[in-house]
Amino acid sequence: MTNESIRSVEIERTSAGQYDVRNVRGGVIPMGSGDDERFTPVELLLAALGGCSGIDVDLVASRKTEPSRFVIRVRGTKVKTEEGENRLENLEIEFDLTFPDGPEGDRARQVVPRVMRQSHDKLCTVTRTVETGTPVATFEREDAGK
The missing domain is CATH 3.30.300.20 (K homology (KH) domain)
Structure with missing residues (x-):
């Protein structure tokens, strides 16, 4: 597997049940458990x-x-x-x-x-x-x- 074929994201906990998903290009998507507007x-x-x-x-x-x-x-x-x-x-x-x-x-x-x-x-x-x-x-x- 070459570095060009690898896809990845990093998920960081920001508080209980809330996370930020980051890609290598700096994009951020909020993610959660469904208790708020986060995906x-x-x-x-x-x-x-x-x-x-x-x-x-x-x-x-x-x-x-x-x-x-x-x-x-x-x-x-x-x-x-x-x-x-x-x-x-x-x-x-x-x-x-x-x-x-x-x-x-x-x-x-x-x-x-x-x-x-x-x-x-x-x-x-x-x-x-x-x-x-x-x-x-x-x-x-x-x-x-x-």
Whole structure:
């Protein structure tokens, strides 16, 4: 694995149940347990699913013309399995897109279904990772707590 292929974030506790998620470029997203306006980890996962495919669709369709409406809704049902495990089921990404009338808008509308399929089947790292079911390793830093 090269340094160019590694993706990472750092999560810092700011107070009880409140955290800041930072990327290597200096961006910060507030995260919490759902007791306030901060995004929960599940909401951030949903945002990642929609954002990944949304960016793919936007980059291609907006080359044809600027959309007059570009909204993505992502939802899933939180369930507890018989084994007591929490997870999301029925994940859906809904694109609510409108393009202007005319030839440019027609071209944009025409490419959207193809790009959505390509994003889902091949391009979107987030969707591909979720659907593949990639294992997640959890460990404590060796010198933690010292």
